Structure formats: C-alpha cells, structure tokens
Amino acid sequence: MLAAALRDGTAHRRTTFEVFARRLPEGRRYGVVAGTARFVEALAQFTFDESALTAISDFCDRETLAFLAGYRFRGDIDGYCEGELYFPGSPVLSVHGTFGECVVLETLALSILNHDTAIASAAARMVSAADGRTMIEMGSRRTHELAAVAAARAAYIAGFTGTSNLEAQRTYGVPALGTSAHAFTLLHTDRDGPDERAAFKAQVEALGVGTTLLVDTYDITQGVANAVEVAGQDLGAVRIDSGDLGVLARQVRAQLDGLGARNTRIVVSGDLDEYAIAALRVEPVDTYGVGTSVVTGSGAPTAGMVYKLVEVDGLPVEKRSSHKESHGGRKQAMRTCKDTGTILEEVVYPYGRRPQGESGRDLTVDIMRNGEPTAEFDLAAARERVKEGLLSLPWTGLKLSRGEPAIPTRIISPPSHQE
C-alpha cells in the first residue's frame, strides 16, 4: 500500500485514521480504554533501522525504503484518556497526518489498544464484583511473556491492587504483591515424608509473620493449624487455592478465629473470574488472586477495535459495501449525563462542531501534536477515571449478565459537501 501510494503521489494526502470498536464484546455493557500511553511510548521508537530495511528490501522499492529510512511520526493524535469508559462507535483514538505516515501505524496502534483495553475492560468487571476487596493480578504465566507485563498494567488501571509480575513493578510502578506456591511446601519433603511446618517456618523466618501462607497443599484444616502454630496469632494471611472456596473460606475463618488469629486475612485463588468473585461476595474473603481470566480478557481476549481511514484531504470517506461499518470524517466526542451524574448518551460529532446547547463532558483530548506527546500519562489518574466511570454508569451498566451497552451512542454525520 505504501509503495503504491508513494508511486502515485497519494501517500502525501492529509488523512485521519480513527480507532474505534463497532461493538463491545458480546454482552458487555461498557469497555475501559487502556494502552494509549504505551502506544505513545512505542511510537517514539517506531523507526526503521538498517536491519529492518534489509529485511524488507526484497519486496520494497527504493522510494519506499527511503521513506521508511526517514520515518518518524510527525502528525497529531487525539482521543480518549486511559481509564475512560467507551462504547460502540466511540472515537477512542484519531491519528492525523499524511497517508504514508499514518497507514504504517495500524498494527502498532491496534495491537496495543486491543490488548490493553481487553484486559482493562474485563478487569473492571472483576473490580466492580469484588466491591472494594484487594485484588492481585497473578496471570502472567497464562499469557505471552511480555503481554503479561502490559496486562498487569491494564488490570491496575482498572482498579486491581497489584500484580505478581515484578517487571510490571519495575517498568510501570504497579505494586508487586504475591504469595508462595505449592512447590515451596512440597520442597520440604524428605525420606520421612512431607513437612509442611518446616516450609511455613522457613517462610516466616525469611519474610516475617505478616506473610501469606498457602494452606491447601495437604489437608487444609491441618494446614491452618500448622500456619498459626508456626506464625502465631499475628499471621498476615492464609491462601486457599483449591476446592469449594466459599465453604472453605467460612471453615477457615471459623478456625482462625477459634485459634485467636482474628486479624489473619483469607486470600483465595484458583480460576476466579468476575462471576466467581461476585459469588464469593458474601463469604469471609479478604483478597482475590486472579490469573487466567483477567489476562485473557475473561472470554474477550481482544477489544476488536479497528483502524479506519475516515478523512482524506478534508473529505469524509467510508466503506460503502456494508453501510454500518464506519462513519466518515474526523470526530470528537462528549458524554451527557443527568444532574445526578448518571451518564445518558455518548455523542460523537464532526470535529469542531460540538452540538449547540447540549451539555456534556468532553472526551476527546490532545495526545500528540507534530509528533510530540502533549498529554501527561499518569496511572493514578487513569485509575481514578475508571472509578468515576463505574460510578457514573446507570445501574444496569454494572450487571455482569449479558446485555446491551449501558448507554447509546449518537453519531452526528458530517455536513454534506454542498454546505
């Protein structure tokens, strides 16, 4: 595409590409934008070195190779902040520049936004279901080794308390949290058999009584007894990773209380998703450890966003063969709400033509101008945005069951060419 557009001169036309989702994942009522900051960061490094140019020299002509050798994005970007809710048709990101400089960004923009948004959107449902309890993201081992780092970040944006992924702490400052594995208990086995107490003793000596002991390697009741015997009544927490977690949490709570370990918390883990988390809400659970379901988007591993050319030299363009697929023209968006703060409608309008007399919060912000970032990215602010976003939803929007988007999207068409 780039080669052909350079050849016929169209590569230099001014274009706008828009990132949006035609629909939310099936049955979802809202999505949470994440990845924008990672995209801006990646964009700064999106250049073509000798090795890259050599790799494509077989099928790229000289003009294309020369274009890529000098490539650096110098256009403008605007869109939604990280942590903002989005709905079908929300113009999550708009990229402005020449066709040549914008078209090569499709995969970078979509990979990052589709992945991070999928995780944040699933994570927000879990956070909402957990109703204020501590949430540890521990799914690194169930997704690609670097996707894991981005997933920890996205889950944190959505409201998770921390992650077991140390690289996410180093790279993004996501708080590192963790427990121990069955392997550590099993390690304390010799010819006389297993010795759970020795494992607990070693852990407490290394990490103090505030640590979390995993009590379900052999017999849970014995495990809890061993844990309190070794660590005392000030033991930080016990973790249960198997069995009927609700029943076990109640039993373990009673046992801990009976042993005087009233402040020892209960951590549960083991194939938890938003539904299992919600079902455990009535149980004496203090912390959820969530793995597979959060890093795989709990049934929706991609946000399904697309990157579509919507404007060429000021003219709106759109695919015609299936009419509802895209809406031409550069856009902005705002969200209307009731006096109570409950949101009513996503209003998407042609750039610079904010509907007169309608009040609403502006959603589109400047992200980049002339290739330089203009927005500040702050995980704490993104977390705050998710929190406010969830509070702003109509009550049906928080339901975990399958349904329609929580609010409708109204897309205002650009003025016709005659205007």
Place this chain on the structure above:
Amino acid sequence: MLAAALRDGTAHRRTTFEVFARRLPEGRRYGVVAGTARFVEALAQFTFDESALTAISDFCDRETLAFLAGYRFRGDIDGYCEGELYFPGSPVLSVHGTFGECVVLETLALSILNHDTAIASAAARMVSAADGRTMIEMGSRRTHELAAVAAARAAYIAGFTGTSNLEAQRTYGVPALGTSAHAFTLLHTDRDGPDERAAFKAQVEALGVGTTLLVDTYDITQGVANAVEVAGQDLGAVRIDSGDLGVLARQVRAQLDGLGARNTRIVVSGDLDEYAIAALRVEPVDTYGVGTSVVTGSGAPTAGMVYKLVEVDGLPVEKRSSHKESHGGRKQAMRTCKDTGTILEEVVYPYGRRPQGESGRDLTVDIMRNGEPTAEFDLAAARERVKEGLLSLPWTGLKLSRGEPAIPTRIISPPSHQE
C-alpha cells in the same frame, strides 16, 4: 520462596519441575506443542542485571540478591518437540536442577508455552479444516504487539502458509504474505468522489498484475470488473472481506471466469475461524486470511499448562488435597499406535522405566544439558511433525465438534519407596 529456601538450605535440593496440562481446552481433542525453542532462547537471556536487582532490592535479602546476580540456568531440560501433539498429562517439558534455579523459571516457561501452544493448537484445527488451501495469518492487530510475532510463528508451525507480520519474517523466517486494506482504496477519493480504478491502477503499477486486489470497498461486482479491467486476465487474486463469503465467492468466481480471468484466485477474510473455514470448503475459495480467531486461540487463549514440582532429591512429591491434580516423579512418555499408524494411547512412565514389551514412539527428547541446548530447533521439522501428527489421529480426533481427547493417557506411577 527463593529467599526462604536459600535461608533454610532447601534451595539447593535437586528437583524436577514438570510442565503439563491437566486437561485440554474444553471440547478439544488434541493440542499442538509450540514455544519450546522460544523458551530455550529466552533462557539464555534470563539473568538479572543491576537494574533488575535494584528493582527488587526493597524486599529481597542480600543472599537472594547475590544468588540472582550470579544466576544462569545450568540444569537439564527434556520434553516434547515443537509440533508434537499432546494430551492431558503429557509431560511436555521437564526442568531439572536445584530448587533455586528451577523455581524462578515458572513464569518464563509457562508464559511462552501456554501462549504459543494455545495458538498452534487452534491453528492446527484451522489448517485441518482448510484441507490444503493457502492460509495467511493476519491477526497481529488483535493481540499484544509482541505476542503477535510469536503467534505468527506458532501458526506457521501448525501449518499456516505465512503471515502478514513482517517482524515474524525477520525474526523467524516465516514467509510474509499480505494484501491491501480498504484504506488504500478509500484514499483514492477526491471532490469528484471515490476512484477505485485509480487505487487498483496504483497497486498494479507498484506490485505487478500478480497482486491481490481488494474488491469489496464499494460494490463487489463493479470492484471485480474494475480489477480485471485494470490488471487484465492475469490478475493474481481478488480479496473479499465482508458479506456472505460463500455466496460471494461463487458469484465472483463466475464473474472472473466470464471475464477470462480463470486463474485469478479468490482470497476471503473477515472473522474466519475453524468452523467458518470448514463451512467454506465447498466454495471456490483459494486462500483464507485468518485474524482474530487464530491469534486468540479460537476460544482458548491459553493452553492452561502448569509447572509443578514433581520430584525432590529423587523422591516423588505431589499435592494431596485434591488427588488428581498432579502425579509425582520425573517422567518420560511414548505413544503407541496401530500398524496403520493410527495412534492408540499416550503412555507416561517414570523416568528410565520404559514399559517392557510395549512398542511405541518415544516422545521425550533431550533439550538442554548443563544449561546448554542439545536439541536443534527447526521450523520445517516442527511443521512436518504437526502434519504427521494430524495424519496419525483416529478420525474422531479431527472432528471440530466438542469431544474427548482423541486418545487416552495412561500414567504409570513411580515405584513405591519400599522397592
């Protein structure tokens, strides 16, 4: 865990950790191992530099930091080759060394194997459904930006023809294939309206008549007419990306034949998965472009493998609180088959104790000895293994519908300690 094990001396015990799947993703009949070579490659770089050590110095004691500063895996690894089929309980990878050197590899091993295996397993079903037709992996934009590269590699192992991901070509030599996007056609729009012919002309001039023209931006029948008019009867291919692909493929085939473009191929794309691919088998489709479903594992984005301590100082260990979860002891595996080559059973036995008098193909090979790779990794060989593996399945194993694993796994327990 590492800190506590270093403190009480158990970190130096000789251990075996095993990577296996307790079950296949729901309804799947087989899985395809992928990622082993990437894991071995990553392992060579798995060390802790100053920056990494500083990042964890808050909560790691001096002995732990010193251990990590000098860390390099020096143990042994054996397991299944890439491209090998696997079933529940197959010992896909066994890692041998001290507890300290093995326990820190859990996330690295599982991330890579769970991701790549999930993709290869889904991709193999698609390849099988496509029955020999060309398959292009084009899902990069629907998964994390680096997971995309690994996904292209895994899909290629499973039998895909190539990928639209250029980085996968550069890094792994996966053939790069691709078409153009609607954006390119839409770009050719001016005040007089869209000009599809101009777009096709530019593409043919840059890439020759062997290129693939995307014909469904406006009206497909007109698009096909324009394509043949511009490129002539030797046009390489047309792509259809929307609508009822079966019906459209037939119409377009008839139109192309009528225009004398009898050798022009038809490429279809647009939310294809193994079921859609199978449904199009009777249609005149030459090439499938597959995106979202392959890079997200078509409903099973992770293989769900675990990394479990199974042996300590020669003693088998296993979690007891839920009996079926793991089987202690270091293992090897073989696969029995009928004279026709159809496979019968996965036999998993204690290391070095191959069942007497049973014939079968050995599945466990040396991968690393004393921290040095001993296996050669070759994508062509892995592709061949998948091909042979699919041929070896009993016919029910190739069914796309939900079912049981194609063959049972027999796990032979280690001899008791008294022996």
